[in-house]
Amino acid sequence: MFPQFNASYILAFQFSSWFPSFSSMSIRSTIIRPLDQSFKSYLESDGVFVPEGSEDAVAESTLSDEDESESSDKSEPEGQHFSFPELDAAIRDAIDKYQAVFPKLNFSSPKDAAWVLPMSSPLRCTSPADVYLLLKSSDFVTYDLNTGRFFEGCGTDDRPSYDLELVLRKWYPMDRSREVRCFVRNDILLGIAQRDMNFYDYMTDPGTQTKIKSAVCRLWEEKIRLNWTLTQPDYVFDLLLTRDLSRGHILDFNPYAPRTDPLLFSYEELHGLLIRATREPDGSTCTIDLPELRVVDSPMHPAAARSTPAHQHNMVPIEALSLSEGKSIIEFSEIWRDEVKRAMQDEDKDYAIHESSD
Known part of the structure; x- marks a missing residue:
């Protein structure tokens, strides 16, 4: 079902490899590479915190000098200190150029950490601290830190040098319903899949689907x-x-490999399309209608049921996850209501104590 590949094939899909050839068709981006070992150590360190000097302004506070000193001592885990003034400057230059940026590493973006920034403008970074916070809070980007994972299947002797890179892309408020993933095997465009797994009524219209297929095929044939x-x-x-x-912008390239999500297809189904497209029983070329387009065609579609909300395990309080373990939805709702009530009572007590002391 998959092509034979080696480490050089995998590295062809890191951002700095493909972007120079397709920059005119993609989103404006700045690549900062290589990142040194200290930055990798920062991403791998325990806790979620930002390096010293990465915030653009010191937040106002009513803490006493003693409290401020104690708080600053605990901003980073004990024994760890990180500061990246040159990288901070490069990030600020990109932000000045683009107004706001969305970061990623060589292969992966921190989409699972969107909840740490305002939901009104998810993943929108306007300071180095925002960039670091997204990367530090993401599980997705840890993939780029482990060469054993993304070189999996390449053989232990086939591991070329690998430099970590930071990519800063111009931030736009994107309509995710217009994102599609396209699968090419043996230089044949096999399939197109809706990328966001929510139901959009307009995507089920036959005329709309014809437009999507025409635009993708034209861009692939003429540009990619x-x-x-x-x-x-x-x-x-x-x-x-x-x-x-009618047109499209390239967001990313990925290897045709198990690590890339086939979304509304399976790789078995894509392989079936490939076989039908390349040979008939008599050895002649088959002329089936390719590429095949798949969309979420109903609110009850299994993919739609699985997709809301995205990355929800990263977006709820840890207390809620702890309380819900092994409970039915009714049991959990009762326990959660009691916990909220108890928290409000504790808050009222604290407020009363504060008022009486004043």
């Missing part, structure tokens, strides 16, 4: 296929289509 010079012709690419569904 002609400029694809990296290793072998097996890859997955993500697009953000324009509002009129």
Whole structure:
């Protein structure tokens, strides 16, 4: 079901490898590389905190001098100190250029940590501290820190040098309903899948689907296929289509490998399309209608049921996860109501004590 690949094939999909060839069709981006070992150590360190000097302004506080000193001593785990003034400056330069940025590493973006920044503008970074906070809070980006994981299947002797990079992309408020993932195997565009697993009524319209397929096929034939010079012709690419569904912007490339989510397809199904597209029983070429487009066609679609809210395990208080373990929804709701009531009573007591002391 998958092409034979080596480490060079995998590295072809890190951002700095493909972006120079497709920058005119993608979102404006700044690549900072290589990042030194101290930054990797920061990302791998325990706790969620930002390096010294990365915040653009010191927040006002009513703490006493003694409290402030004690608080600052605990801003980073004991025995650890991180400061990246040169990287801070490079991030600020990119923010000045783009107004706001969305960060990622070589392969992965911290989409699972969107909850740590205001939901009105998710993943929008306007300071180095925002960038660090997103990366430090993300489980996704840890993939880029472990070469054993992304070189899996390449053989232990096939591990070239690897430099960690920080990518800062111009932030836009994107309409996720217009994002699609496209699958290319043996230089054949096999399938197109809606990338966001929520139901959008307009996506079920046959005319809309025809527009999507036409736009993707045209962009692939005229722009991507002609400029694809990296290793072998097996890859997955993500697009953000324009509002009129006539054009698209390249968001990312991924290897045609198990690590890349096939979304509404399975790799078995994609392999079946490949076989039908390349040979018939008599050895002739088959002319089936490719690419096949798949969308979430109903609010009851299994993918839609699984997708709301995205990354929810990262977005709820840890106390809620602890209380809910092994409980039914009714039992949990009763326990959670009691906990909220108790917390409010404790808060009222604290307020009364504070008022009487004043």
